Amino acid sequence: MKLLIIIPLLVLGIHAGGQIQSSAMQSxxxxxxxxxxxxxxxxxxxxxxxxxxxxxxxxxxxxxxxxxxxxxxxxxxxxxxxxxxxxxxxxxxxxxxxxxxxxxxxxxxxxxxxxxxxxxxxxxxxxxxxxxxxxxxxxxxxxxxxxxxQGIKDKRGNTATKTKTDRIKLGEQEISKLDSQQVEKLKKAYQDFSPDLIKFILGYGYADIFARDNLDKKYRQIATISALTALGTAQPQLKFHIYGGLNIGLTENEIKEIMLMMTVYSGFPSAINGINVLKEVLAEREKDNSNR
CATH class of the missing domain: 1.20.1290.10 (AhpD-like)
Known part of the structure; x- marks a missing residue:
């Protein structure tokens, strides 16, 4: 009779998903x-x-x-x-x-x-x-x-509307929303050496992709900042997108939180590097503001 009482108690200690931990043992x-x-x-x-x-x-x-x-x-x-x-x-x-x-x-x-x-x-x-x-x-x-x-019906969401605007002009408009000086910076860096790179950055990256209007610009920057942090190989580009994220309304704390998230998915070194880039950006913005 005692055995019949003990078994249900043991069963209660098995968490959903097969975890064998009693509630008393769980932190x-x-x-x-x-x-x-x-x-x-x-x-x-x-x-x-x-x-x-x-x-x-x-x-x-x-x-x-x-x-x-x-x-x-x-x-x-x-x-x-x-x-x-x-x-x-x-x-x-x-x-x-x-x-x-x-x-x-x-x-x-x-x-x-x-x-x-x-x-x-x-x-x-x-x-x-x-x-x-x-x-x-x-x-x-x-x-x-x-x-x-499983019978789950997910929201389809909006489709991107297409525009007939000149792709390069559209790309310039989109990248300028993140940094009003970025087009000139690109031209200064690559116009003489690789003008096609500028054309493809603006035409594909910003006109074809970033200009699409069915994902909020905040989410686009969250996606980009997290991806560049996780990759860990593009710190100048990460720095630009942190600037851009702040310029379109992301907060310092939201970007810090993205970095903390990346400790889980790409490891602490990439998160530390991301936090250091954020620190640089904030210091530069504070210096710029104090000089105005």
Whole structure:
């Protein structure tokens, strides 16, 4: 009779997703993280933690405690922005397709439309190349198929409106929204050496991609800053986009939060480098303001 009483008590100690931890053993960080993971990723996230039980339960614990308990519960950046940042970073890095699918799922759960995610991935063609953008788009296609099979109907979102404006002029207008001096800086740096580079930056990067109007400019900069931080190979460009992000309304704290997010997805060194670039930008802006 005693055995029959003990067994249900043991069963109660198994967390959803197969975690064998009693509530008494779970830290407050773990509990907060588990709730946040389920809110964002749902059963997809639970399966990730469950898959680690046989090989490294500690890794699963750290994911829940640190990534979701410490980072995702912070309120400096909303969940939609966080998941857009992660989708951009994982697409750009191109070496974590299973995790990218998890976060595409999370992005859809936290308010992104299908077309907004297409835009984030399309934008990564500028910063990480077409192969990575193609792989990201295929990952999105697979996630949408799986969700449809589950009966989930995701928001389609707006499609980009097309303009007949001269592409170079349009590109100049778009890049100038981030920095009014940037066109002249590009010409000074590359007009004599590689004028075609200027043409392609303005024509493709800014006219064909950034001018598309179905993703808020704030999200475009969040995606770019997170991707460049994660890649860790383009600090001058990261610096420009931090400037641009601040110029279009991102706050210092929101950009700091992107860097903290990247400790999870691209590691502490890339996040430290990103924070240092942000420090440089803020110091330069403060100096410029004091000289006016």
């Amino acid at each position: 407050e960080r773990y509990q907060k993280g588990w709730e946040k993971l389920r809110e964002i990723e749902g059963k997809t996230g639970e399966k990730v933690i469950e898959s680690l039980q046989g090989i490294s339960p500690d890794l699963g614990m750290f994911i829940v405690e640190y990534a979701y308990g410490d980072i995702y519960t912070r309120n400096a950046l909303d969940l939609k922005s966080r998941e857009i940042a992660v989708v951009a970073a994982l697409t750009a890095m191109g070496n974590a397709e299973p995790q990218l699918k998890v976060h595409i799922n999370g992005a859809l759960n936290t308010g992104s439309s299908i077309n907004e995610l297409k835009e984030v991935i399309l934008q990564m063609s500028v910063y990480a190349g077409f192969p990575k953008a193609m792989n990201g788009m295929n990952a999105l296609k697979e996630v949408l198929h799986d969700r449809q099979q």
